[in-house]
Amino acid sequence: MNKPCAQSAPDLLIKALDELNTSLWFECHETLESLWKSLPKDAPERDLYKGILMIAVGLYHNGRGHRLGALRKLPRAVELLAPFAPACQGVDVSKLLACCGRLLVFFANAAPSAPIPPQLLPDIPLPDPA
Structure with missing residues (x-):
């Protein structure tokens, strides 16, 4: 496990995952953007945070009727x-990746106006706080 992944999850990451799990996608984006921008540009965990942020942005786009944005x-x-799978900072990255895969299949095959089935939405266990 690389050094950043061995660290505990920062409070803002836990907050962002809770927002992701409760369909507060815009808020999740804002929280994660604040977190990754606070780090040095060469901090590897920035990509972990940006990856989760991209899920939130994709879901936000879809919710605004922009399926192509999600895709x-x-x-x-x-x-x-x-690169952070299976887990990093207590986050089940493998579960996030599986969620992305299911959503991509759904978005590619469902009618643009079809609502996302609840079982396809993120439900990521929150890591222990730092």
Whole structure:
């Protein structure tokens, strides 16, 4: 496990995951953006936070009727998150990646106006606080 992944989850990461789990996608984006911008540009965990942020942005786009936005953001989330699997800072990254995969299949095959089935939405266990 790389050094940043061995660290405990910062409070803002826990807050963002809770927002992601409760469909507060815009708020999740804002929380994670604040978190990753507070770090040095070479901090590897920035990509973990940006990957989760991309899931929130994709879901936000979809909720505003922009399915193509979701189809563009979720692959980027997968790309950013994959190096952190299976887990980082107590976050089940493998579960996030699986969620992205299910959402991508749904978005690619469902009618643009079809609501996302609840079982496809993120439900990521919150890590223990730092």
